[in-house]
Amino acid sequence: MSNTSPEHIAALIERVGRLLSTEAHAEGLLPVQWEALRYLHKANRFSRTAAALTAYLGLTKGTVSQTLKALESKGLVKKQIDLKDRRSKHLSLSTKGKRLLQRDPLEVTVAAINELGSSSQRALNRSLESLLALRLAAQDRQPFGQCRDCRYFADRHPEGDPHFCQLLHEKLAAADAQAICYEQLPR
Numbered sequence: 001m002s003n004t005s006p007e008h009i010a011a012l013i014e015r016v017g018r019l020l021s022t023e024a025h026a027e028g029l030l031p032v033q034w035e036a037l038r039y040l041h042k043a044n045r046f047s048r049t050a051a052a053l054t055a056y057l058g059l060t061k062g063t064v065s066q067t068l069k070a071l072e073s074k075g076l077v078k079k080q081i082d083l084k085d086r087r088s089k090h091l092s093l094s095t096k097g098k099r100l101l102q103r104d105p106l107e108v109t110v111a112a113i114n115e116l117g118s119s120s121q122r123a124l125n126r127s128l129e130s131l132l133a134l135r136l137a138a139q140d141r142q143p144f145g146q147c148r149d150c151r152y153f154a155d156r157h158p159e160g161d162p163h164f165c166q167l168l169h170e171k172l173a174a175a176d177a178q179a180i181c182y183e184q185l186p187r
């Protein structure tokens with residue numbers, strides 16, 4: 001009979017995490033730099049800031065600032081002044097950054113998950129989402145879930161494009177529904 005004790009499961013997660021972290025020393029980047037690139041790729045326009053990235057990673061401001069400086073100096077990330085609030089800066093991936101993400105070391109694990117088959121993938125997804133939610137809530141951290149699962153998401157709203165955010169009062173495009181957001185609150 002397989003060992004399903006919480007201790008065993010926690011040890012398995014730790015080992016998978018160690019594999020991911022070792023493999024993420026790739027293409028001259030550190031694991032945290034890859035995480036920042038992935039975040040900027042999947043975050044919506046309200047969440048592509050240094051403060052939101054800091055909250056997502058759960059690291060200090062100084063570490064995130066060093067990470068962003070390194071990515072900027074490699075030409076992978078761009079910073080732009082927010083025209084509505086000139087004190088804040090928006091981050092985005094450069095074309096070089098987007099191209100590099102196509103060689104993301106995480107793809108090895110994505111391929112392994114693909115081999116598990118759809119019912120195992122659904123079960124793993126459910127369990128890991130629940131575990132992550134519990135751990136983040138215990139530390140009072142934001143979930144950064146997908147926009148379409150947010151309580152403020154209005155699907156095909158008359159003022160939308162086609163969707164609408166009822167918290168920020170902003171139009172949302174179809175692609176925004178899949179993006180993750182700093183302000184997201186699950187329904």
Ligand code: SF4
Binds near residue numbers: 146148180181
């Ligand atoms: S609906 Fe929620 S997740 Fe989407 S932009 Fe608004 S606050 Fe963010």
